Amino acid sequence: MTRRRTTRLRRTLLAGTTAIAVTAVTAGIVAAAQEPTKAAKSPRLSLVAATTSVTLTSWKEEPGVYLDLGTYLIAEGTPLELKVTRKSYKDPVAITQTVYESGKAKAKKLPTGTVKDFSGLPGFSEITLTDKAGKKVLTRSESFCPNNASGRVRPDAPSKSTYPESCPTNPFTVGSVWGIEKGWAANTYAGSYGEPVQLPAGTYTAKVGVAKKYRDMFGMADKAATVKVTVVERSDEDEEGSTGAAPRSAKAGEHAGHAAGHQAPKAHAGHGADHQAPEAHAGHGPEHAPSRAEAAAPVTSGAGPSYNVGHGPLKAAPPALPWALKKKQSALSQQARDGGGQTDGSRQAPALKPLSKRPAGKPSVPDVPKPDLRSLPAYGITISDGDRDVPGKDYLAFSANVWNAGPAQLVVDGFRSPGKDKMDAYQYFYDAKGKQVGYTPTGTMEWDPRPGHVHWHFTDFASYRLLKADKKEAVRSGKEAFCLANTDAIDYTVKNANWHPYNTDLATACGEENSISVREVLDVGSGDTYTQDLPGQSFDITGVPNGTYYIQVLANPEKRLKETDLKNNSALRKIVLGGEPGKRTVKVPAHDLVNAN
Numbered sequence: 001m002t003r004r005r006t007t008r009l010r011r012t013l014l015a016g017t018t019a020i021a022v023t024a025v026t027a028g029i030v031a032a033a034q035e036p037t038k039a040a041k042s043p044r045l046s047l048v049a050a051t052t053s054v055t056l057t058s059w060k061e062e063p064g065v066y067l068d069l070g071t072y073l074i075a076e077g078t079p080l081e082l083k084v085t086r087k088s089y090k091d092p093v094a095i096t097q098t099v100y101e102s103g104k105a106k107a108k109k110l111p112t113g114t115v116k117d118f119s120g121l122p123g124f125s126e127i128t129l130t131d132k133a134g135k136k137v138l139t140r141s142e143s144f145c146p147n148n149a150s151g152r153v154r155p156d157a158p159s160k161s162t163y164p165e166s167c168p169t170n171p172f173t174v175g176s177v178w179g180i181e182k183g184w185a186a187n188t189y190a191g192s193y194g195e196p197v198q199l200p201a202g203t204y205t206a207k208v209g210v211a212k213k214y215r216d217m218f219g220m221a222d223k224a225a226t227v228k229v230t231v232v233e234r235s236d237e238d239e240e241g242s243t244g245a246a247p248r249s250a251k252a253g254e255h256a257g258h259a260a261g262h263q264a265p266k267a268h269a270g271h272g273a274d275h276q277a278p279e280a281h282a283g284h285g286p287e288h289a290p291s292r293a294e295a296a297a298p299v300t301s302g303a304g305p306s307y308n309v310g311h312g313p314l315k316a317a318p319p320a321l322p323w324a325l326k327k328k329q330s331a332l333s334q335q336a337r338d339g340g341g342q343t344d345g346s347r348q349a350p351a352l353k354p355l356s357k358r359p360a361g362k363p364s365v366p367d368v369p370k371p372d373l374r375s376l377p378a379y380g381i382t383i384s385d386g387d388r389d390v391p392g393k394d395y396l397a398f399s400a401n402v403w404n405a406g407p408a409q410l411v412v413d414g415f416r417s418p419g420k421d422k423m424d425a426y427q428y429f430y431d432a433k434g435k436q437v438g439y440t441p442t443g444t445m446e447w448d449p450r451p452g453h454v455h456w457h458f459t460d461f462a463s464y465r466l467l468k469a470d471k472k473e474a475v476r477s478g479k480e481a482f483c484l485a486n487t488d489a490i491d492y493t494v495k496n497a498n499w500h501p502y503n504t505d506l507a508t509a510c511g512e513e514n515s516i517s518v519r520e521v522l523d524v525g526s527g528d529t530y531t532q533d534l535p536g537q538s539f540d541i542t543g544v545p546n547g548t549y550y551i552q553v554l555a556n557p558e559k560r561l562k563e564t565d566l567k568n569n570s571a572l573r574k575i576v577l578g579g580e581p582g583k584r585t586v587k588v589p590a591h592d593l594v595n596a597n
Helices: 027-033 211-219 323-336
Strands: 010-013 042-050 054-057 070-076 079-086 094-101 105-111 119-128 137-144 150-152 176-180 185-188 203-209 227-233 300-305 373-375 380-384 395-404 410-416 422-430 436-448 455-459 462-468 471-475 517-522 526-532 547-555 568-581 581-586
Touching: 042 203, 042 227, 054 211, 054 462, 094 436, 137 526, 176 185, 203 462, 211 380, 373 547, 373 568, 380 568, 380 581, 395 462, 395 568, 422 455, 455 517, 517 526
Parallel strands: 054 227
Antiparallel strands: 010 300, 042 070, 070 185, 079 094, 079 176, 094 105, 119 137, 119 203, 150 185, 203 227, 373 395, 380 395, 395 526, 410 422, 410 517, 422 436, 436 455, 462 471, 462 547, 547 568, 568 581
């Protein structure tokens, strides 16, 4: 039962160390900020380039350049806020914009078909590259996630952004919130969601604009940003024994290839460990040029070339506020939005730190908001050998997610008796002000010392079964103990959704071998994805006949956890097994409108 976290689609850290300076935004923006306050129906949006020139690296071994051009979309007057939802998997994805009339928020429905999924606005940026002779060498469009890493462009802008750090691409996402905070700018670079382009070494001029349908939608001017682009060629041979820097642009200190500028916390073994960020600041000064691994679509927040996405280990670091406005702005932001530890302003979220001792008093389950655990249909479904050579065995591997629809967090504490291998687990309950008002025993936590684990598992959180066409059980997964983490943003439009969950990977949760207590939390709006790909986790289908089956993902199978609703804990995904021993096949029909295996 070796536990492995599903890999994550990587969305590149776009601002990070590249803080947007006020001087890079042009005097026009500052002047706009000084205009008399007026009631605005929507934000004033503009596209700017943070720098006039960039240097990009093309590797001889894997030719191609990622067009990280340093262009940003700025929101002035009011935030740009978009809510993306679907009523069910039978309904298309819809998008609404939050606009303001006389200071009051209203929902404005945007045209049907604007978005197809939750990964961003498709075809938002239009990029044209010309060479020295003025010949057009490239025309392309790229999608834009308003939640891309960003920074402030004014000293009086809120010190923190309200909005999430990425756009989810889990195929079964239900609702997402995208936004650019007032006085902030988000990078328009598509990151590793875009494809590299083939460009010989040389100098180019890039013009980046916004597609007409979005200019009309948001009331933007038809004004493109222009950036000089220098492409340099390098090879792995240049890296061997070389301490010198590669050619850089005229501006000292500019990033070459925009490598990942922030160091991610090391992923916990078996929990996305194969997608760690570079361990040092890359491309951050003339003394260091990025390596090939750093330069091309650098690892940041999101996921790798697989299924799970949502909050990655890196967060955009907004520029510091060195002005005297800091104290005043902090007070204003507390009034306008959530403070530390809050969710949507209506309730105080409990701390992630476990209690120092077991709860005292009589257990009780008070009449207060509780979590609502729901299962997503399985995805990432493949035939596998279990990641090891097991002669004569066929396995069915898949990814599964259980998420919390709220309105309260799932909070489980484990307490260890000295010398014991297990902890006693308790579920906690809180009132609207965040005060603990009750608790109840809810099973155990167990320490798993095996490589790929090395953390405390909460038992009986979920179970997985392969059901026959008549819904009777054919095979059961041995995986039923879990370390909870908020790996995916499933629906950030539900009440009390936390847009900034803390424990997004095992580097921040589930304790150590010598822990005496552990707190595991599943936040409102987020889910926890596991990939069942090893023997004991995946389904052994060696002796299972060909035919139609269902993968069942079942949350809270023993009903030990107290929930708002126990009727929505199961999700089924239809599959069709075929082939012959050693060469089994699986077909995965679309699940309503979601056509992802």
